[in-house]
Amino acid sequence: MDMKLESIVLPVADVDRTTAYYEALGWRVDAAERADGLPIVQVTPPGSACSVVFGVGLAAGAAGSARGLVLSVADLEAARAELTARGVEVGEIFHDASGEASYAETLARAPGLDPGRRDYASFASFADPDGNRWQLREVTAQG
Structure with a gap:
């Protein structure tokens, strides 16, 4: 059975700042939505099949x-x-x-x-x- 890594979740403190940072790296913004009033963003590095997802409170660890x-x-x-x-x-x-x-x-x-x-x-x-x-x-x- 094939398994492909779809995404990873990053712990961040400021979603807008993080989005701007990864956009400046040339990463594609795939989605920017709100869930329960909080922003959730998905970005993908150029050429990657795996995306990075972040939003305040999404990851278990502390920001960074x-x-x-x-x-x-x-x-x-x-x-x-x-x-x-x-x-x-x-x-x-x-x-x-x-x-x-x-x-x-x-x-x-x-x-x-x-x-x-x-x-x-x-x-x-x-x-x-x-x-x-x-x-x-x-x-x-x-x-």
Whole structure:
């Protein structure tokens, strides 16, 4: 049985500010509705089949508490440059000093791209206005 990740829910404090932030990243606004008088917004990164949903009180965690949000990109340097040009504070590119391709939150960081330019081994990170943490991860293999 195929299963596709449809959406994730982000904890945010200010829906309008968050909507403007993700729109400035070039993400498509799929829906902006009200439920019980509160705004609910769904946005989708370019090329993604998974959307991000946010609204005050939708997520169980505190605003800005989301971690481990990963965006795969074919060219990490180009993606970082584009986000930076859009006003996003993106950290420097890094890779795992141990030589492992792993999740960026748990690795030993070394500056720059992975020397072998392996998939899943080079990263850069940024946070939205509430502090929800995103990782850019370079993946060039198609699967």
